[in-house]
Ligand code: SF4
């Protein structure tokens with residue numbers, strides 16, 4: 001794509017980086033076929049190619065940001081299906097991240113939108129505040145029709161009860177069972193530790209059982225991805241720097257072979273810390289080192305090798321494997337999680353249209369509820385077509401989005417792997433534990 005930024009504009013390192021991305025796009029349009037918003041809405045401006053043009057004009061302009069551009073960039077899920085499809089290697093992720101920052105800095109949103117985005121940025125990254133907000137949402141459920149329209153998706157998605165805090169999420173060291181083969185820091189994913197602490201519990205059991213010492217490092221916390229996707233870059237970079245400081249201290253102290261992440265949305269962001277902090281002389285090198293250590297939990301178990309399943313009678317379930325966009329497009333992890341499920345004795349099946357987002361996408365289901373619900377319903381219909389006993393995925397956002405309407409339990413992949421190798425049955429499968437695959441598949 002031709003660009004004509006001035007020398008003055010190109011002196012801004014962010015513009016220079018985006019210009020490189022823009023120039024790799026050949027306008028071929030292959031990406032439109034796999035873009036969820038284009039598939040749903042059929043508008044070129046809601047396709048990757050359309051958005052790339054809008055972003056180019058916005059960045060090259062005088063600083064005025066057209067409302068129309070904001071509308072179409074906001075509708076982008078950052079699912080990155082377009083990056084998987086693009087034959088020219090366009091790094092749409094870095095381009096749209098820059099566009100979101102630019103909008104945040106140069107465009108004044110209506111006050112209701114501003115307030116909602118500030119609220120989400122502040123609350124979701126602070127577990128104590130998030131817990132409080134969930135309690136408030138549960139109380140507000142019966143009165144949701146009297147509340148501002150913007151709050152309704154949040155109240156509908158909030159669970160009716162919140163699990164109590166568990167000690168496992170506090171800074172601690174969990175020793176490897178038997179010979180120590182690896183030492184890893186676990187990112188204490190902020191939303192997940194409030195909504196589903198059982199996922200971290202299963203992760204720690206699974207890792208320690210496989211010879212990995214796990215550390216929840218003091219000072220580590222929110223990865224910054226929610227703020228990053230809201231364009232709130234100062235906050236996102238502050239979270240990133242705090243994690244880098246904490247993990248670097250631990251790496252130089254007790255040593256770290258990996259940073260394990262069990263929410264693929266967060267994993268995509270931590271793996272990008274090197275790029276996010278490339279212009280920060282004090283952090284660039286450390287950020288690149290930390291990013292290189294970041295691994296999804298299934299990558300780590302793949303490296304350690306899954307122990308033979310211990311309770312095969314319990315795990316003959318047909319598992320619809322929903323590959324989160326951040327897993328398959330963001331981190332390019334495709335076959336690993338499914339291979340582990342198979343090795344554990346499950347029958348993993350692919351979901352039709354598996355490349356399309358479920359509509360969760362960070363805060364997207366709260367900010368764009370109509371599109372998010374349409375994508376969720378489409379995903380659920382595709383899941384139902386596989387006639388599964390259970391759905392497995394590696395991202396808390398997808399679990400929350402799908403479980404709210406899914407006819408079968410939705411669990412994290414590690415909960416199934418933990419169960420198969422000696423852990424307890426996942427909480428969501430309590431009724432199915434010990435039972436063989438359901439009969440309905442044979443009908
Ligand atoms: S597929 Fe890649 S090169 Fe083609 S229009 Fe889309 S982003 Fe541009």
Ligand code: SF4
Nearest residue numbers: 035076077079080082
């Ligand atoms: S990130 Fe997803 S929604 Fe956004 S343009 Fe790419 S494919 Fe479309």
